[in-house]
Amino acid sequence: MGTIVALLIWGAIYSQLIPFSDLLVALVAVDHDSPLGEALSFFAYDTPKVLMLLTLVVFAMGVVRSFFSAEKTRALLAGRREGAGNILAAALGIFTPFCSCSAVPMFIGFVSAGVPLGVTFSFLISAPMVNEVALGLLFGLVGWKVALTYLAFGLFVAIAAGWVIGKLHLEGWLEEWVRNLRGNVAELPQESLTAVDRIQAGLEAVRDIVGKVWPWIIMGIAAGAFIHGYVPSDLLASVMGRGAWWSVPAAIVIGIPMYSNAAGTIPVVQALLAKGAALGTVLAFMMSVIALSLPEMIILRKVLSLKLIAVFIGVVATGILAVGFLFNAFFS
Template sequence: MATATAIAIWFAVYWQLQPFSAWLVSALPVTPGSHLDEAARFFVFDAPKVLMLMTLVVFGMGMVRSFFSAERTRALLAGRREGFGNAAAAILGVFTPFCSCSAVPLFVGFVSAGVPLGVTFSFLIAAPMVNEVALGLLFALVGWKIAAMYLGFGLTLAMLAGWIIGRLHLEAWLEEWVRNVRASAADLPANAHTVVDRIQAGIEAVRDIVGRVWVWIVVGIAAGAFIHGYVPNDLLAAIMGKGHWWSVPAVVLIGIPMHANAAGIIPVVEALLDKGAALGTVLAFMMSVIALSFPEMLILRKVLTLRLIAVFAGVVAAGIVAVGYLFNALFS
């Protein structure tokens, strides 16, 4: 009952965000129609909106995640053949709570459990890039069609990239200590969760995930507000417009040194789209920031040789560029 009441209050507050934010900004000593006014309206509305959306999505997926564990995930993927295994791994990546920060223990656990290298990479690509937070926020901010297409292309990219890496048979390019790890039988916990347990899991997920990333979300919204209020439309059109063939690979290269989670980069994506940037170019930028960030490469360096990291980054970057061009062609 408490959970149902809280969800009802959530919807009541969410429906009042637009008029409340408009009233609040109008009460500020800001000149209507100025750059500062546009930036303030974006920030005051988007900050609570994105945080509330993320809280609801994380709570729901926290309940779903109570059906999974690292051991159960390894058991589901171990022994799968390429192709089917890549598809299963990519789909599991959408619904399981693993991101690049947990790549090292997961990678070792997957390899030691007999999961093929390519299947493991499909999971590691899909988990941060096509996660439930990104999809939930994309759906709320830009519509279900774009969110569904992002899901489809993201899963395809994860499956194909993992399959290609698997076909190259690069197991020898793992660090030696990883190759020496031996599998140990994983005892799966009994599925004895009650409804109350799953609700508690959702609450714990909100405390953990939202508690850790809310600052980055606010920073991302602030960046989006600056873009929305101050960056000229012509400048963005010149850099990220549909007519420039070089814009997609350029933003992928720009995104690699950066680091942000999906929730933090979505407000920036929204602001860029509002300014007229090409959809495929913006999504390519988002994918590169999430899936190919330099901090993630540093983490993976603990288990992968530089050659394998280069192959991984090259295959994924090529797929992201292809997705960017395809979105631009479809929405031109």
């Protein structure tokens, strides 16, 4: 009953966000149609909207994720062959979002369970890039077509990149101490959670995830507000439009050194699309920020050799390039 009441309150508040944001902008006494007014309006509306959507999505998927613990995920993937294993790993990544800080322990756990290297990479690409936060916020902010497009192409990149890496047979490029763990499968604990336990898991996910990512959300919304208010549409369309062949590789290069998460990039994506940027270019930028971030590469260096990291970046970047070019050519 408490959960239902909370959802009703959430819906009532969410329905009043537009008049609330208009009131806040009016209190500042700036011209609503000026660049500053448009930027403030974007920020005042999107900040509570994104945070509320994020809280709802994280709670719901926290409950779902209670059925997909790290141990169960590892058990499902252990012994899977490449191909079907890559598909399953990428699909599981949607429901088990792990950030960069979780990459190393998850990687070690998968390796010790005997999960093939290519299957492991499919999961590690999909988990941060194609997760419930990205899909939920994309659906809420820019519509179901963009959300489904991101889902389809994100899964494609995760599956294809993992399959290619697996076919290269690069297990010898793992760090030696990681190679020594292969085959050491630990006994997995049995779990039996009640409905109350799963609701509690959703609340804990909200405290943990929203509590950690809200500063990145605010920074992303601030960047989106600046783009929305001050960046001319013609300039942005010329730089990130489908007519500029170099826009997709440039978007990937720009995205790699950035550190953000799916939730933090969505407001920027929203603002770029509103200004006329090509969808394929924007998706390529978003994917590179999430899947190829420099901080994650630094963390993965603990378990991967520099050669394997270079192969990982090259294969994933090639997949993202294909997504950007194909989408701009046929769907923009």
